[in-house]
Amino acid sequence: MVNISRLNFAHLPTPIEELPKLSSILNGPRIVVKRDDQTGLAFGGNKTRKLEFLVAEAREQGADLLISGGAMQSNHCRQTAAAAARFGFECKLVLTGVKPQQASANLLLDQLFGAEVIIVEDRAFRDQVLQKTFDDAIAAGKKPYLVPYGGSSPTGALGYAFAMEELVKQLTDFRSLRDFGSLDWIVFGTSSGGTHAGLALGQRVFGFKGRVLGISIDEPEDHLKSHVSELASQASEKLGERIHFTRDDVLANDEYCQAGYGVFGEGEREAIRLFARHEGLLLDPVYTGRAAAGMIDLIRKGFFKKDETILFWHTGGQPALFAEKYSSSLL
Numbered sequence: 001m002v003n004i005s006r007l008n009f010a011h012l013p014t015p016i017e018e019l020p021k022l023s024s025i026l027n028g029p030r031i032v033v034k035r036d037d038q039t040g041l042a043f044g045g046n047k048t049r050k051l052e053f054l055v056a057e058a059r060e061q062g063a064d065l066l067i068s069g070g071a072m073q074s075n076h077c078r079q080t081a082a083a084a085a086r087f088g089f090e091c092k093l094v095l096t097g098v099k100p101q102q103a104s105a106n107l108l109l110d111q112l113f114g115a116e117v118i119i120v121e122d123r124a125f126r127d128q129v130l131q132k133t134f135d136d137a138i139a140a141g142k143k144p145y146l147v148p149y150g151g152s153s154p155t156g157a158l159g160y161a162f163a164m165e166e167l168v169k170q171l172t173d174f175r176s177l178r179d180f181g182s183l184d185w186i187v188f189g190t191s192s193g194g195t196h197a198g199l200a201l202g203q204r205v206f207g208f209k210g211r212v213l214g215i216s217i218d219e220p221e222d223h224l225k226s227h228v229s230e231l232a233s234q235a236s237e238k239l240g241e242r243i244h245f246t247r248d249d250v251l252a253n254d255e256y257c258q259a260g261y262g263v264f265g266e267g268e269r270e271a272i273r274l275f276a277r278h279e280g281l282l283l284d285p286v287y288t289g290r291a292a293a294g295m296i297d298l299i300r301k302g303f304f305k306k307d308e309t310i311l312f313w314h315t316g317g318q319p320a321l322f323a324e325k326y327s328s329s330l331l
């Protein structure tokens, strides 16, 4: 394999835990969870794994400023701001939405990490503002590195290709094998596609036998199939040899995102409450809450069979629980 730059700051491997009470309450399949909410950078989450590769690339390019964008309560931006602080970069974040009266949750943390926050109310202008922020930085003599939305470039996706390697090792470890048996499904929330593409690539390269199903947070299935397969193909080149992924290599379900990004509904509330009350485990309102709501519905519909084992890949995001927008409707 070719030489790939990586900074090792994530807390790995993340644990796998069984959720027996949840399985039994749903009268469903065996459910285990992969705790990527515990990756260790500023409350953790899936962006840590991507940033190990992205920040390494920024360093290699001689950058001194990380620029990224996302929603007002973006977990990706919070973790990017933390990585910038830790590795000595300045950070500018272009966030979309209405500026709240008081910064809370991820937005509060962005500022605590010293990032400069630029707010764009209308999402239609976000790319333009992001580009202008980048151009202005160059004009001012800085060396900016643009971290793509969600960290989902081919470089960022590598984080999840290697996460799959980590999982496959955990499953072949004797003790883990006895504990967890084989996995039929991996279920997780998918949005900008980097996690999904990385897992698809890792599945192929490291020989994971189960199926990998992304529950869409905000994108149509059709878009995810083409975008994720393309991203996985591009990421494979970074491993030294292009693998061609097709739309059929990508499993996605977009039945649970009709309300729109970040709209908190009954499904998300029920999922968060079930995980909290029966397993003492926290989900987030935007991503893992929605992905778990989808998983629960698919269990109830009989899509997942009782004799199967599902690994729910927890991608983090819990700081958003404390954003007023969500905390006020949790109970």
Ligand SMILES: *Cc1c(COP(=O)(O)O)cnc(C)c1O
Pocket: 045, 046, 047, 075, 076, 150, 152, 189, 190, 191, 192, 193, 194, 195, 196, 284, 287, 288, 315, 316, 317, 318
């Ligand atoms: C960003 C994010 C996702 C989605 O990951 P993508 O790689 O953007 O598809 C899922 N869960 C959480 C908590 C996230 O912050």
